[in-house]
Amino acid sequence: MSCSSEIITADFQRAVAFVNERAGSDLKMTDDAKMEIYALYKQATVGDATLATRPSRFNLLKRAMWDAWSAHKGTPKEGAMEEYSILVAHFDAGFEITPHAHESSAPKRRPSMVSMPPVKSSGSIDIQAEEKKDEPEYENFSKQALISEVEKLQAEVTKLKIFREYKTGLLSRCRGTMTGEEWMVRYYVVKPGFLRCYKSYEERIMRLEVPLYHGVSARIESASDASGAGKHKHIVVVDLPISGTKRSDLSFLKLGAESLDEAKEWVEAILAASEDGGPPPKVEKAKTKKKFDPSLRDFHRKHQASYLSSDQSDRQSYRGVANLVLIVAVVTNLHTIITNVNTHGNLLAKLLEFNASLEPEDHWVIASSVLLPLFIFLAWGIEKTATLPSIPSALTRFLHFLNCTASLLVPGYACHYFQANPAICGPLVFVSTVLFLKLVSYAHTNTVLRERWLSMPPRESSAPVIPSSYPNNVTLFDICRFISFPTLCYQTTYPRTDKIRPKWLLKRFTELLLTVIVQVILFSQFMMPVLEGVGSSADPITISKYVLDLSIPSMGCWLLM
Numbered sequence: 001m002s003c004s005s006e007i008i009t010a011d012f013q014r015a016v017a018f019v020n021e022r023a024g025s026d027l028k029m030t031d032d033a034k035m036e037i038y039a040l041y042k043q044a045t046v047g048d049a050t051l052a053t054r055p056s057r058f059n060l061l062k063r064a065m066w067d068a069w070s071a072h073k074g075t076p077k078e079g080a081m082e083e084y085s086i087l088v089a090h091f092d093a094g095f096e097i098t099p100h101a102h103e104s105s106a107p108k109r110r111p112s113m114v115s116m117p118p119v120k121s122s123g124s125i126d127i128q129a130e131e132k133k134d135e136p137e138y139e140n141f142s143k144q145a146l147i148s149e150v151e152k153l154q155a156e157v158t159k160l161k162i163f164r165e166y167k168t169g170l171l172s173r174c175r176g177t178m179t180g181e182e183w184m185v186r187y188y189v190v191k192p193g194f195l196r197c198y199k200s201y202e203e204r205i206m207r208l209e210v211p212l213y214h215g216v217s218a219r220i221e222s223a224s225d226a227s228g229a230g231k232h233k234h235i236v237v238v239d240l241p242i243s244g245t246k247r248s249d250l251s252f253l254k255l256g257a258e259s260l261d262e263a264k265e266w267v268e269a270i271l272a273a274s275e276d277g278g279p280p281p282k283v284e285k286a287k288t289k290k291k292f293d294p295s296l297r298d299f300h301r302k303h304q305a306s307y308l309s310s311d312q313s314d315r316q317s318y319r320g321v322a323n324l325v326l327i328v329a330v331v332t333n334l335h336t337i338i339t340n341v342n343t344h345g346n347l348l349a350k351l352l353e354f355n356a357s358l359e360p361e362d363h364w365v366i367a368s369s370v371l372l373p374l375f376i377f378l379a380w381g382i383e384k385t386a387t388l389p390s391i392p393s394a395l396t397r398f399l400h401f402l403n404c405t406a407s408l409l410v411p412g413y414a415c416h417y418f419q420a421n422p423a424i425c426g427p428l429v430f431v432s433t434v435l436f437l438k439l440v441s442y443a444h445t446n447t448v449l450r451e452r453w454l455s456m457p458p459r460e461s462s463a464p465v466i467p468s469s470y471p472n473n474v475t476l477f478d479i480c481r482f483i484s485f486p487t488l489c490y491q492t493t494y495p496r497t498d499k500i501r502p503k504w505l506l507k508r509f510t511e512l513l514l515t516v517i518v519q520v521i522l523f524s525q526f527m528m529p530v531l532e533g534v535g536s537s538a539d540p541i542t543i544s545k546y547v548l549d550l551s552i553p554s555m556g557c558w559l560l561m
Contacts, residue, residue: 037087237254365414404439
C-alpha cells in the first residue's frame with residue numbers, strides 16, 4: 001500500500017469516527033448529504049451493491065438508501081473513502097483532511113446528488129476549476145436533450161423531497177364530540193405536501209392525513225382566544241381553504257403545543273411543507289342532473305296491472321289488498337272527522353274564548369308557571385356546587401333527581417288541583433315536560449363529564465396537556481342557551497354555520513307552527529270530548545271504546561312531535 005493510500009485510509013477512519021461522535025443534531029449536514037455519506041460508506045466498506053440486497057419497494061426509506069449506494073457502483077473502495085472524507089470536511093469545519101493526500105491518486109468521481117469540489121493540497125477548495133470540469137456543455141445540447149435533462153433533475157428533486165421530514169413530535173388534537181371538545185395525544189409528521197397523524201411513535205398506524213398546499217395558513221392562538229383550551233397555553237390552528245377533497249374533509253385543524261417556541265416551530269414547518277405541496281387540489285363538482293322532457297317518456301313500455309288488484313305476470317303480489325285497506329282506513333277516519341264536527345261543533349273556537357273570562361283557578365295555574373325558571377337555576381346551582389371536591393357524587397345525583405321530578409310534578413299537580421282552562425293547562429304541561437327532559441339530559445351529561453374530570457390522573461411535567469370542557473361549561477349562560485335551543489340532548493358545544501340562513505330558518509319555523517296547530521286541533525276536537533265523556537264509568541266495553549277513540553288522535557300527536 002502506497003503512502004497516499006495509507007493517508008486516504010487514515011483520513012477515512014478519522015472521518016467515520018468524527019461522524020459517529022456527532023451523530024444526531026451536532027452533525028452539521030443536510031439530509032441529502034447524510035444519504036450520500038451512507039452510500040459512500042457502504043461503497044468503501046462493502047463494495048458494489050447487489051440486487052440480492054435490494055429492499056422491498058414498500059420499504060421506502062431503505063429502498064432509497066440502497067439506490068443511493070447503488071449509484072456509486074464501479075467506484076473503487078479507495079475512491080469512495082476519499083469522497084467520504086472530502087464530503088465530511090466540506091460540511092463540517094471541525095474535521096480537516098490531511099494535505100497532499102488527494103492529488104495523485106484521486107479517481108474520477110461520479111457526479112452525485114451532492115457533488116463536491118475537489119480539495120487542493122493547501123486544504124482550500126478550487127470551486128471555479130471544478131465547475132468548469134463537471135458542468136455539461138448545454139450550448140451543444142439539442143432541444144430534446146435539454147428537456148430530458150430537466151426531467152431527470154426534476155425527478156431527482158422529487159425523490160429527495162419524498163423522504164424529507166420538516167418536523168415530528170407529539171401534539172394534542174382537538175376533536176368536537178357530543179359531550180364537548182376532546183383532546184387526544186398523537187404523533188405527527190410534517191412532510192412536503194402532507195401533515196400525517198399516527199396513533200403513537202411506536203404504533204405507526206395512520207389516523208389522519210391532511211394535504212398541505214399553496215394557500216394553507218397556520219397561526220398560533222393563546223388559551224384565552226381558543227374556546228375550551230383549558231390549561232393549554234398555545235394552540236396551533238391550521239386553516240385549509242379548500243375542503244371536501246378525497247383525502248380530507250376538514251376545513252381547519254386545532255393542535256395543542258406545550259410551549260410557544262414549539263408552536264412556532266410547528267407553524268414554520270407546516271408553512272414550509274405547504275410551499276412544497278404545490279397548487280391547491282381540485283374539488284370535484286357535483287354532477288348536475290339533466291332536465292328531462294316528460295313529452296319524450298314512453299308511457300306504455302310494459303303491461304301494468306291495476307293498483308287495486310293482485311294480477312301480476314311474474315309473481316304473486318298483495319299490493320292491491322294493501323292499497324284497498326289504506327283507502328278504507330282513510331274513508332273511515334274521514335267519516336269519523338265529519339261525525340265529530342257535526343256532533344260537537346268547532347271546539348277549537350270555544351277553547352280559545354277565555355281572554356275576557358279568566359277564573360281564579362286560571363290565575364293560580366298561570367302563577368305556577370313562574371316556577372319553571374327556578375328549576376333551571378337550581379339545576380345550574382347543583383352542578384356548580386358539584387365541582388367542589390368535597391361534594392359526594394351520590395348527593396349531587398339525588399339533588400338532580402329531586403329537581404327534575406319537581407319540574408314535572410309541580411305544574412301537573414297545579415293543573416290537576418285547580419282544574420283550570422285546558423287552553424292554559426295544555427301549554428303549561430307541554431313546556432314542563434320538555435323542560436323535564438332537558439334537565440334530565442343536562443344532569444346525565446354533566447355527571448359523565450364530572451366523573452371523567454375527577455378520574456383524570458395528575459399530569460406529568462413532560463406530558464402534553466389534554467384540556468377538558470368540564471367544568472368550564474357549568475355556567476348560567478350555557479344552560480340558558482341549551483334551554484333555548486330546539487334540542488333535548490345537552491352538549492357542551494353545538495354545530496354552528498357561518499351565517500344565519502333566513503330561508504331555512506323560516507321553513508323550520510313554519511313546520512313547527514303547522515305541527516303545533518294540528519296537535520292543538522287533534523287535542524281539542526277529538527280528544528277532549530272523549531275525555532269529558534269518560535266520567536266514572538267502569539264498564540270494560542265502554543273503556544275499550546274510549547281507548548280506541550283516543551288511539552288515532554294520540555298516534556297523530558306522537559307522529560307530529
